[in-house]
Amino acid sequence: MHEKERHRVILSAVQDRPVATVTELCALTGASEATIRRDIAALHVQKKLRRIRGGAEALNPNQLPGLAGRPFSVNETLRIAQKRAIAGAAVALCDEGEPIIINGGTTTFQMVHPLASRRLQIFTNSFPIAEHLLKNSKNTIMLSGGTVYREQNIVLSPFENDVTKNFYARRMFIGAQGVGPLGLMEADPLLIQAEQKLIGQADELVVLVDSSKFENRSALVLCGLDRVDTLITDEGIGDRAAAMLEAADIRVIVTHVNASEIEAAS
Amino acid sequence: MHEKERHRVILSAVQDRPVATVTELCALTGASEATIRRDIAALHVQKKLRRIRGGAEALNPNQLPGLAGRPFSVNETLRIAQKRAIAGAAVALCDEGEPIIINGGTTTFQMVHPLASRRLQIFTNSFPIAEHLLKNSKNTIMLSGGTVYREQNIVLSPFENDVTKNFYARRMFIGAQGVGPLGLMEADPLLIQAEQKLIGQADELVVLVDSSKFENRSALVLCGLDRVDTLITDEGIGDRAAAMLEAADIRVIVTHVNASEIEAAS
DNA sequence: GCGCGTTTATGATTGACATTGATTGATTTG
């Protein structure tokens, strides 16, 4: 077996298991311990894996405290105050007992706090949202079925026939990576897939985006602005963006954050 | 078992119940007390858990009562040692990478600890099992969709067409309230409904019951003994029960628990 | 293509070092 091939095998083994021991890799590749160690050392400097005593472990951010403790990987602490205000306004739209859909995302996750004191019927595809609401509220929780994707923190089924199609709600709440004339945009194809499953299952589509999202552009368009009924954002929204939304006949709710709240969030 | 692997299992056990004793962790990892103490000390300085006399406890001031802190309402501390041994034997049946189904329940929940160092494809209808494995393992997790029932801790859809029907596994693991000549019995109609959805989605049906369950009778029969392929129980099983199982041509696995482990679990 | 020296990859060996498990005695708990 050649070097490249061993490296491939080693990386694959490390991706699979949490840890791969030297002996284990010897058996897998047929090579000697010395060779495996050299390979691990090489892959370590290439930053393809982490070298540990006894073997190697995966380097990827897929590590243990990946879920729930800090529900989403990046950009979680960014613009928390805005997101919180926006999420609060979103929850304020809902009446008690109403069925709603919440799509996964960092902005929509903020809805869990104002939702803690409510009693709604909530359908979501976000594992952290479901988890938090189950523990901290008395809302009725419904979850979509399928594989739990750790990175995106959503539950998604590759099949057409899932519970999603059996739930219909008054409102659906959704975040977005960017908002432009073409509509709502996302970066991750998996998120697009999850969102498209849910869209159309509610009377009213409510979009939650902080004002920075009007500058963002992403590769994938989720849906046009004509599908959006209501958009909640913060006061940083520019005139051009406001005009664009007005032209699309979207109800815009602008929230206000005062300095102390920004302080509190950081 | 290697250091990282032990750490994973230890963290998993600590998450489960707020406190895990040294002896308990020894049984779980197969390592000596000295090693476990060293591990706990290491994880303590890493701030992954808090070291306390007799063992370790979870770092986060844990949760509301109701979910996750103490995943199931009653009878959780009862016969823990037996359940743990039974669950360990169940996991030992599985090969790496294999698809399996785990039905919710207190006995099957114990499988999460030995599963912490494995990498399988796991389909479950139990929210706590999914949650725990997501946080403490690298297994692929698939969850059934539907309403999350807090009391039973399961996710159940009232509809026929859900992801459940798209998952097929080598083995399905299931607990039961009682086992008698009529078959497996449960007390809760909701659990029956959930289990019947899953049954038939696997080649081999493996039943996990501690020996006290042979005395129990419940109102609802889930399925006959002829559907059961394998049954794992503890050494308390009586002759009559053993004969009954043999007559039904069921492979019986009997686990053994020593005194110290019972001590540790209580 | 062939011969020949060089480079490179590999496997084995060795001594240094780290981890582990058992033992012992000290400390804490009830």
Added chain:
DNA sequence: CAAATCAATCAATGTCAATCATAAACGCGC
């Protein structure tokens, strides 16, 4: 006080890095 738990120690084992020997791959002139 008795039992449990802990810390310290040491021997055994496992793991590592360095070294050297072997063998395949390569380059190059002929």
